[in-house]
Amino acid sequence: MNVGAPLPRSFFERDARVVARALVGAHLIRRIRGRGRKSEQGEVVARIVETEAYRGPRDAACHARFGLTPRTRALFGPPGHAYVFLIYGMYDCFNVTCLEEGKGHAVLVRAVEPIAGFGKRVRTDGPGRLTRALAITRAEFDGIDLCSVGSLSIAAPRERSKVETSARVGVAYAGAIAEAPWRFFDARSAHVSRPSRRMIGLGETR
DNA sequence: TTATCGATGGTA
């Protein structure tokens, strides 16, 4: 498939809110060695349809609130890199670091739409499901650079998406900041996560 | 369709 070049570092050198909105519609490209035909070797492509912005130490929902720890090393690292963490003991969550080294900004990718290279039908709505579908693990991907052609990169959107916003999911513990409209999703996609589908008005069809 | 609950393990 004709995938674009990786988004440049400058794309990610902005506030997480800006990057989160801009990433809706972008293509996530996962290359797996030794899988698929030689011409498009193991290239799995998915369209990002839902994201959330996490905005550093002063954001009570952001992991950066604990400061620099072994886990948040990548989160506080340079922009345009992956921050992958384990949640609930069994799911990996994929984030892209933003803004500037030391700021602790990142965008959580919460749902993607399968485009190419998926063998069987798999669900990719939900942060834990998409990492499983794309084989993105913390052991392999935490801290890697996303701005070069490699096992994981992101290409610019092809068309403009209709982006809607809402409060972030599962962060009620954070207090008032939990109400901030820092979730961004494609209002026309059937592959957004469950809470987003409800807002769009699509029924619970799966 | 919504609600509830258990799995599971790193992290603070």
Next chain:
DNA sequence: ACCATCGATAAA
């Protein structure tokens, strides 16, 4: 003792 989740199950 939490927790940026998911899948199974029950109830309606």
